[in-house]
Structure formats: C-alpha cells, structure tokens
Amino acid sequence: xxxxxxxxxxxxxxxxxxxxxxxxxxxxxxxxxxxxxxxxxxxxxxxxxxxxxxxxxxxxxxxxxxxxxxxxxxxxxxxxxxxxxxxxxxxxxxxxxxxxx
Amino acid sequence: xxxxxxxxxxxxxxxxxxxxxxxxxxxxxxxxxxxxxxxxxxxxxxxxxxxxxxxxxxxxxxxxxxxxxxxxxxxxxxxxxxxxxxxxxxxxxxxxxxxxxxxxxxxxxxxxxxxxxxxxxxxxxxxxxxxxxxxxxxxxxxxxxxxxxxxxxxxxxxxxxxxxxxxxxxxxxxxxxxxxxxxxxxxxxxxxxxxxxxxxxxxxxxxxxxxxxxxxxxxxxxxxxxxxxxxxxxxxxxxxxxxxxxxxxxxxxxxxxxxxxxxxxxxxxxxxxxxxxxxxxxxxx
Numbered sequence: 001x002x003x004x005x006x007x008x009x010x011x012x013x014x015x016x017x018x019x020x021x022x023x024x025x026x027x028x029x030x031x032x033x034x035x036x037x038x039x040x041x042x043x044x045x046x047x048x049x050x051x052x053x054x055x056x057x058x059x060x061x062x063x064x065x066x067x068x069x070x071x072x073x074x075x076x077x078x079x080x081x082x083x084x085x086x087x088x089x090x091x092x093x094x095x096x097x098x099x100x101x
Numbered sequence: 102x103x104x105x106x107x108x109x110x111x112x113x114x115x116x117x118x119x120x121x122x123x124x125x126x127x128x129x130x131x132x133x134x135x136x137x138x139x140x141x142x143x144x145x146x147x148x149x150x151x152x153x154x155x156x157x158x159x160x161x162x163x164x165x166x167x168x169x170x171x172x173x174x175x176x177x178x179x180x181x182x183x184x185x186x187x188x189x190x191x192x193x194x195x196x197x198x199x200x201x202x203x204x205x206x207x208x209x210x211x212x213x214x215x216x217x218x219x220x221x222x223x224x225x226x227x228x229x230x231x232x233x234x235x236x237x238x239x240x241x242x243x244x245x246x247x248x249x250x251x252x253x254x255x256x257x258x259x260x261x262x263x264x265x266x267x268x269x270x271x272x273x274x275x276x277x278x279x280x281x282x283x284x285x286x287x288x289x290x291x292x293x294x295x296x297x298x299x300x301x302x303x304x305x306x307x308x309x310x311x312x313x314x315x316x317x318x319x320x321x322x323x324x325x326x327x328x329x330x331x332x333x334x335x336x337x338x339x340x341x342x343x344x345x346x347x348x349x350x351x352x353x354x355x356x357x358x359x360x361x362x363x364x365x366x367x368x369x370x371x372x373x374x375x376x377x378x379x380x381x382x383x384x385x386x
Binding site for chain 2: 005006049050070074078085087088090095
C-alpha cells in the first residue's frame with residue numbers, strides 16, 4: 001500500500017513509491033528510488049516535507065469498506081458529479097482505489 | 102430541553118475587545134498598524150523598527166521559516182518577511198503567533214485545522230494563479246480566530262457549546278448561535294474593528310460560513326470557504342465532523358475548479374494535513 005509519511009520519519013532502505021518534485025516542479029528523484037542517508041538529507045535541504053513510500057502493508061477489505069463508507073457519509077450531499085462537491089467526492093474515491101492498489 | 106443563552110453578549114464583547122488573556126498582542130499590533138499606515142515609513146524602516154522587538158522577531162521568523170506553514174523558506178529578517186509576504190499577511194501572522202501560543206491542548210485540533218485551511222487556501226490560490234497568495238494563506242490560518250478566542254476567554258462555556266453541537270448533530274457555528282446568541286464570525290468582526298484588520302483578511306474570516314453575503318473581497322471569501330470544505334472533507338475538521346453541505350453557488354462561480362485541479366490540490370495538501378496530526382504548537386512556533 002502506498003503511504004504518505006513525513007520526511008522526518010523516513011528511514012534508509014525505504015523505497016519511494018512516487019517521484020519527488022520541488023516547489024518549482026523540478027524532479028529530485030524518481031519512483032522506485034531506494035532512500036539513502038544522503039538522499040534523505042538532500043530532500044531535507046530542499047525543504048520537502050512529505051514523501052510517498054511503499055509501506056508493504058496491504059489494505060484489508062474491511063479497511064477499504066470502512067474508508068469508502070466514511071467518504072460516502074461525508075459526501076452524502078454530492079448528488080451531481082459535475083458539481084464542486086461531486087468532483088471532490090470523485091477525487092477522494094479515486095485516491096482510495098489507488099491506495100488499495 | 103430548552104436552550105438558554107449561556108453568555109452575556111455585551112460583557113463578552115467587551116472582554117474580547119480587551120483580550121486580557123493575550124497580553125502581548127495589543128501593543129505589538131498597535132505598533133505595527135501605526136507604522137504601516139504612516140506614509141513616511143519605508144519598508145526597510147518598518148522592518149528595522151519591528152526588529153527591535155526581539156520577541157516578535159524571533160516568533161515571526163520561527164513561524165515563517167517553519168516548513169509546515171509552507172511560507173517561502175529561508176527568511177532571515179523581518180524586512181525580508183515583509184517584502185516576501187506583504188504587510189497584510191505579516192499583520193495576520195503577528196496575530197496568529199500571539200493567539201495560537203496561548204492555546205490549551207484541548208484546542209490543538211482547532212490549531213491543526215487552522216494550519217490545514219491555510220495550506221489549502223494557498224494551494225487553491227496558487228492553482229488559480231491569484232495574486233498575493235500569502236494573503237489567502239494567512240486568511241485561512243485566521244479563519245476560525247473567533248473559535249480560538251472562545252477557547253481562550255470562556256473555555257467552560259465553549260465546551261458546553263461543543264458538547265451541545267455533538268449531541269444535536271449541528272455545526273459548531275449553529276450551536277454557538279443557539280447557546281451564545283452569536284457565532285465565531287461575529288467575534289471576528291468585533292476584533293477586525295478593534296485591530297483595524299485589512300479587509301482581505303477581515304472579510305473572509307467573518308464570512309467564510311456565509312460566502313454570499315459580502316460584496317467585496319469575494320474571491321478571498323470563496324477560497325477560504327472552499328479550503329475549509331476541502332480540509333473537512335479530508336477529515337481534519339477539528340470539532341466539526343458533519344457531512345459536507347453543497348457549497349453556495351457563489352463559491353463555485355468565484356473558484357471554478359476542474360476535476361484535474363481538485364485532484365492536484367488534494368494530492369498536494371492531503372499528505373501535509375496527514376502529517377499535522379501529531380504536531381503541537383511548540384514544534385513550529
């Protein structure tokens with residue numbers, strides 16, 4: 001499962017599941033790069049707060065259903081998929097599907 | 102059970118205007134606004150004068166350099182902060198640095214929510230290529246300042262309001278109106294007069310729950326209201342975890358985001374908000 005973590009929690013040996021870009025959109029390292037101490041320090045210097053790693057955990061079916069129910073409840077008023085709330089709901093559901101993998 | 106008003110509105114308003122629990126604020130703010138309004142004060146003179154106040158300087162620099170707030174990094178002087186962020190944003194930061202440091206731990210979720218709305222306001226304003234993005238970020242940071250004041254000045258009564266909101270499944274602002282006779286936006290209006298806040302900060306703070314009301318600074322109101330919605334949608338609503346309402350049409354009109362833009366904004370702010378969960382104010386100034 002892809003997981004967002006604070007850079008301060010990054011550990012040598014973790015693998016980036018998404019590339020890292022700086023504020024200006026410049027790619028600093030690509031998906032699949034293993035974290036080294038040097039790379040972690042470089043990302044700190046470039047003021048990166050958050051990275052995505054492959055956590056090795058898998059989302060259970062129960063967790064997925066619970067997360068989906070939460071979104072459905074929170075976005076119960078989003079009946080029109082072209083409305084702002086509808087588009088926000090679609091985004092949240094897509095992100096959940098991506099997390100599940 | 103009938104609900105009686107639990108606070109004397111007039112007495113509370115006087116208390117808010119004096120802000121006895123935030124002793125450092127009135128002096129600093131008065132000094133800042135006096136200098137800003139003096140046409141003879143240059144940016145560098147203003148920076149120099151503010152720098153004489155070491156408490157203010159260290160607080161502001163710690164805050165603007167904290168990566169969690171997302172202000173442009175590596176700011177080493179108050180003059181530099183003024184140039185980068187602008188006077189309006191800096192005035193808002195002076196307020197936030199004084200107000201938030203006084204919070205008790207039970208109000209930390211509100212503090213995290215405020216930072217999250219600040220991050221989201223900046224992300225939305227950037228995505229729309231709006232000018233003076235930092236003003237939006239600071240308006241977001243201060244949008245619930247009325248709630249912060251309630252936490253600070255009347256903690257017991259405010260806990261009663263929060264409990265009532267949970268029990269009756271209302272939004273906090275609705276419970277505030279029911280039990281206090283006013284809501285946190287009213288407090289923001291009183292304060293903005295006392296502090297002579299710039300309208301680009303005062304109006305979004307006062308109208309983020311009623312974005313159709315004001316006739317000026319509508320884009321600021323819409324961005325902060327939308328940021329509040331995004332943050333609540335991501336589960337960082339502080340005391341307020343009710344289903345989202347359909348936003349007023351004015352918001353969609355002012356901030357017409359596409360699905361791709363929403364995706365981009367959420368992609369940016371979600372991990373940042375996630376990381377706020379275990380932070381406390383001392384960590385970042």
